[in-house]
Ligand SMILES: Nc1nc2c(ncn2[C@@H]2O[C@H](COP(=O)(O)OP(=O)(O)OP(=O)(O)O)[C@@H](O)[C@H]2O)c(=O)[nH]1
């Protein structure tokens with residue numbers, strides 16, 4: 001059974017939470033007691049209908065203000081798939097929560113209010129979806145009921161977005177448009193009887209039909225060591241196992257590997273999962289690898305195939321960055337950089353550009369990046385990191401920056 | 417849902433979930449000096465123990481299991497706890513809510529709905545302080561409850577164990593930032609993305625042992641608010657609440673005073689999974705502690721509850 005991760009996006013009040021509530025409601029994924037709780041919460045708010053946004057807007061402050069503040073994760077499954085949905089906030093102030101929800105998504109549902117069409121958040125979220133290299137974007141034109149389900153209106157919005165989409169998208173990303181009404185359940189799981197002019201898939205139909213490469217088994221082999229297992233018991237006296245989750249590619253017993261950054265080579269003696277021997281393991285598998293020889297390897301080191309002469313060791317490199325902290329990014333300051341499980345110090349030597357998400361242009365000569373801004377930076381690290389170019393191998397190309405004093409996660413970067 | 421789709425979902429555990437949870441277990445061991453696994457005796461924490469075993473095999477689980485004993489646990493749960501600790505060779509630490517009450521730090525609730533669920537937070541925070549735990553692994557899942565749906569996997573708590581929903585750190589991809597200041601600690605939720613069904617399917621696929629009260633048995637119960645409550649010396653009964661025998665099992669295991677039973681003949685795990693799939697009530701619907709108010713869970717989390 002595979003897992004498909006989805007994240008919502010779009011401006012505040014566009015109906016993201018209502019859409020997710022509706023999707024769960026129509027797939028019978030909400031139990032009776034939860035529906036009753038929604039009914040009474042809706043009544044308490046003075047509404048005469050079932051407010052499905054309350055399914056994910058679970059915090060007291062969210063219910064008071066009628067907005068989403070932080071990501072909610074919610075689940076449903078069909079006979080073929082388990083879906084993990086991140087319902088994210090639309091308000092620009094909470095963009096970092098939106099990025100949190102979107103970072104693992106394979107599908108981004110970007111909502112647009114049919115009355116308003118393209119707004120700044122549409123552009124920002126399309127840019128973020130591109131930055132994260134989310135392979136599928138469904139632009140859901142919501143609240144079609146408020147424009148009398150007018151086809152011309154839908155087509156006009158679609159046309160107005162074409163050039164923006166052309167600018168943000170990348171090869172391999174599929175972008176589609178869908179007219180919906182979350183409130184009245186049009187085109188969510190059932191064909192829209194109010195929009196006979198629309199012949200395409202419903203939202204659920206689109207999701208069920210989406211094929212994605214579940215594993216990055218063919219990307220270069222990367223194994224970051226998380227933990228060294230040394231039981232030191234009678235039975236496992238000399239046992240030394242390297243535990244970790246393969247970030248990309250495939251490893252096989254007998255493969256000659258190289259440990260980075262030391263460069264020492266050895267051969268894979270076994271790959272194990274809870275004692276069960278495997279002949280190979282692929283991206284996403286949490287395994288233990290043992291080697292034929294004793295090599296000095298510790299947490300934060302990586303294993304790659306010895307034949308892979310290109311395996312990167314970056315110390316001075318360029319990256320895209322999305323800034324997530326109230327305190328602006330300032331060049332010259334030292335941060336902690338976390339790439340996978342590896343932690344090292346890093347200095348931003350230069351901010352090379354700032355992206356204007358609406359105009360899709362960038363300005364140079366920038367001296368800071370503020371909360372929620374996207375830009376380009378050049379950085380230097382204390383220890384080399386074994387990171388790939390994000391666009392080529394997303395599972396090994398992203399990193400976070402941590403403020404040494406507040407310990408907050410202040411930025412997310414993507415190796416250029 | 418039709419019967420054929422119900423059958424389809426039995427034993428369909430998405431294996432990727434296990435890989436992700438094992439990864440989180442290892443991050444905890446590597447990033448913290450004194451982690452602990454909060455063990456309640458319920459199916460979720462039993463699942464955590466299995467994941468921890470897998471993460472470090474053939475090594476031992478590198479952190480203790482900590483049980484906050486409310487004194488109102490089902491005897492079957494306690495028996496199971498002791499068996500599991502022995503079986504896995506893990507260190508077991510038990511601390512008692514009764515001690516917090518005796519020390520005057522917690523006050524027993526009164527009335528017919530009295531339970532020790534809220535009180536255990538006091539004992540938990542004291543235990544964290546006593547052992548200087550910097551990370552506590554818990555079995556909470558996001559599908560359980562609407563405030564839990566908002567939790568990060570690494571959830572930073574202040575000196576008082578409090579959760580601040582508005583100050584949560586961004587959590588990107590699978591990179592977990594466990595850096596904290598002195599006095600702060602982190603609650604870690606490795607099975608955040610599992611649903612109740614995933615847990616049951618996992619228990620089935622892994623052929624895991626679980627406490628007997630999850631299966632159908634005879635028990636003295638009373639009926640209250642349309643639910644069946646286990647009769648025990650801890651339950652404050654009213655005069656007209658006469659215990660009777662029923663064939664029941666528990667879907668979720670908390671204290672005897674705040675967990676409702678369901679009528680069931682299910683003695684096999686497949687039947688339990690079928691019952692869950694066709695149930696009209698969610699798992700938490702059987703937790704009387706959640707029914708206190710619309711935001712009961714969020715408020716308890718603000719106070720340091722896990
Ligand atoms: N008429 C109409 N109203 C809708 C529709 N979808 C949502 N709404 C209403 O729009 C308002 C905002 O809906 P939410 O679902 O909370 O919007 P959101 O996008 O989640 O908002 P944030 O998360 O705060 O960014 C609510 O009053 C909904 O009832 C729709 O299809 N038609």
Ligand SMILES: [Mg+2]
Nearest residue numbers: 016017067068
């Ligand atoms: Mg919302």
